[in-house]
Amino acid sequence: MVAVSAAQPRIQLLQTPTAPAWVEQAIAHLDTVLLDHSHCERKAAGVALNLMCRYPSSEKLVRALTAIAQEELSHFELVNQWLERRQVSLRPLPAPPYGTGLSKQIRREEPGRMLDSLLVAALIEARSHERLGLLAAHCPEPELAQFYRNLMASEARHYGAYWVLATTYFDRETVNARLAELSAVESTLLLTLHPEPRVHS
Amino acid sequence: MVAVSAAQPRIQLLQTPTAPAWVEQAIAHLDTVLLDHSHCERKAAGVALNLMCRYPSSEKLVRALTAIAQEELSHFELVNQWLERRQVSLRPLPAPPYGTGLSKQIRREEPGRMLDSLLVAALIEARSHERLGLLAAHCPEPELAQFYRNLMASEARHYGAYWVLATTYFDRETVNARLAELSAVESTLLLTLHPEPRVHS
Numbered sequence: 001m002v003a004v005s006a007a008q009p010r011i012q013l014l015q016t017p018t019a020p021a022w023v024e025q026a027i028a029h030l031d032t033v034l035l036d037h038s039h040c041e042r043k044a045a046g047v048a049l050n051l052m053c054r055y056p057s058s059e060k061l062v063r064a065l066t067a068i069a070q071e072e073l074s075h076f077e078l079v080n081q082w083l084e085r086r087q088v089s090l091r092p093l094p095a096p097p098y099g100t101g102l103s104k105q106i107r108r109e110e111p112g113r114m115l116d117s118l119l120v121a122a123l124i125e126a127r128s129h130e131r132l133g134l135l136a137a138h139c140p141e142p143e144l145a146q147f148y149r150n151l152m153a154s155e156a157r158h159y160g161a162y163w164v165l166a167t168t169y170f171d172r173e174t175v176n177a178r179l180a181e182l183s184a185v186e187s188t189l190l191l192t193l194h195p196e197p198r199v200h201s
Numbered sequence: 202m203v204a205v206s207a208a209q210p211r212i213q214l215l216q217t218p219t220a221p222a223w224v225e226q227a228i229a230h231l232d233t234v235l236l237d238h239s240h241c242e243r244k245a246a247g248v249a250l251n252l253m254c255r256y257p258s259s260e261k262l263v264r265a266l267t268a269i270a271q272e273e274l275s276h277f278e279l280v281n282q283w284l285e286r287r288q289v290s291l292r293p294l295p296a297p298p299y300g301t302g303l304s305k306q307i308r309r310e311e312p313g314r315m316l317d318s319l320l321v322a323a324l325i326e327a328r329s330h331e332r333l334g335l336l337a338a339h340c341p342e343p344e345l346a347q348f349y350r351n352l353m354a355s356e357a358r359h360y361g362a363y364w365v366l367a368t369t370y371f372d373r374e375t376v377n378a379r380l381a382e383l384s385a386v387e388s389t390l391l392l393t394l395h396p397e398p399r400v401h402s
């Protein structure tokens with residue numbers, strides 16, 4: 001468990017809400033979105049693990065990200081169980097431009113690299129949280145909708161944890177200024193709906 | 202839990218046992234070995250996750266390695282709790298030549314790349330298992346010795362899981378022939394004791 005959930009109600013990371021067109025696209029392609037969701041959970045575990053590897057002396061970061069990586073892996077497992085139940089085989093899916101578009105914003109030099117990595121992860125988690133909520137609200141299959149609702153309860157902690165880590169290693173003004181820039185990019189990346197149904201299309 | 206433990210009693214992956222000099226070196230530098238052990242657990246989670254990412258359509262592999270990655274992360278957490286208790290700060294440690302020496306043996310083209318990756322992971326897990334057992338047997342601090350004994354019970358499954366995956370995707374003769382080559386390299390890499398105390402020095 002990530003012990004930073006208290007900070008969440010005050011965090012408003014996303015500049016613009018998801019457009020209704022995404023909800024329509026996702027609901028019309030639930031299996032593909034579920035398969036993409038599986039890849040997202042695995043990649044999210046990888047992001048946490050890579051950061052733990054890059055900053056091995058940062059104890060608070062290592063502790064928080066170990067918990068996040070574990071939770072992402074357990075979600076990966078749950079999503080894969082849903083895929084199996086729906087007889088959707090695991091297979092690669094080309095990623096939408098969202099993740100690469102955000103990663104390009106990460107500066108190469110420290111300490112900017114650390115701040116940007118934490119904030120980009122926070123934004124992706126915040127957007128995932130929002131979209132799982134939309135799936136929970138609009139999915140016409142009650143059991144699957146309930147699954148998304150259950151995931152949200154723990155997903156909600158992740159973007160808070162990344163944001164708290166950013167404010168642990170950087171002063172609040174620096175964090176807020178960079179967050180404003182990155183969240184503007186994040187919203188712009190989603191202005192045009194990606195033609196392939198994805199969690200971040 | 203990795204559901205392949207039944208195959209283990211028949212697996213003898215290592216060609217030569219660890220030399221007594223390693224035990225002496227490790228017991229004389231318990232804190233450093235514990236810190237290195239922390240890095241090993243995190244890296245082992247990374248190896249499992251990378252393979253899941255490289256072979257996303259291989260359902261059995263994905264399932265077994267998700268369980269392994271989760272277990273490695275939980276061991277990482279346990280080792281870090283021991284480091285905290287002993288007031289050893291997390292910090293990077295230069296790796297011994299063992300891991301790089303084994304990785305160099307992994308062929309770049311498929312399907313050899315997959316077979317070699319699974320067998321190299323199996324060998325590293327088998328050697329780790331053997332060495333945790335030596336620490337459990339020789340550590341003069343009873344609680345730490347008990348910790349190593351506890352870890353071994355689950356670590357024992359990992360090399361079995363990698364070996365079973367190899368025989369799932371490749372025929373037994375191919376696996377045994379390549380294992381003989383790789384385990385010879387593995388033993389050779391440990392012939393000379395690395396001057397820095399490490400799990401794989």
